Structure formats: C-alpha cells, structure tokens
Amino acid sequence: MKAFVPWLTVLAIIIALNALRLRPFATAVAIGWLAYCVWSWVRPTRARHDDGRAG
DSSP, X not given: OGGGHHHXXXXXXXXXXXXXXXXXXXXXXXXXXHHHXXXXXXXXXXXXXXXXXXX
C-alpha cells in the first residue's frame, strides 16, 4: 500500500486542479509525473565495481 501513496497523491492533486478549473496546471502536473516515472525507469543504474576479490 505504501507504494501507491505518491500515485494517489498526484491523482488527488490532478483531480483537485481540474475541479478548480485549473486544467493547464493539472496537465503540467500529469506530464511532469509521467516524465519523472519514465526517467526513473530508464535512468542508468550505478555501475558496480566488482573486481572479484573477496572482501
């Protein structure tokens, strides 16, 4: 359930902005969230420097 908190928060913000007729801001939040999700999915992971030594 903890993993859904950011998603539900963003969804609530978008719904609230739409209800307040601030659709350009809701669109910006949605696009920003989508960009963040894509970036976090495709960003390069830190290379592990494993030289084979036991340690």
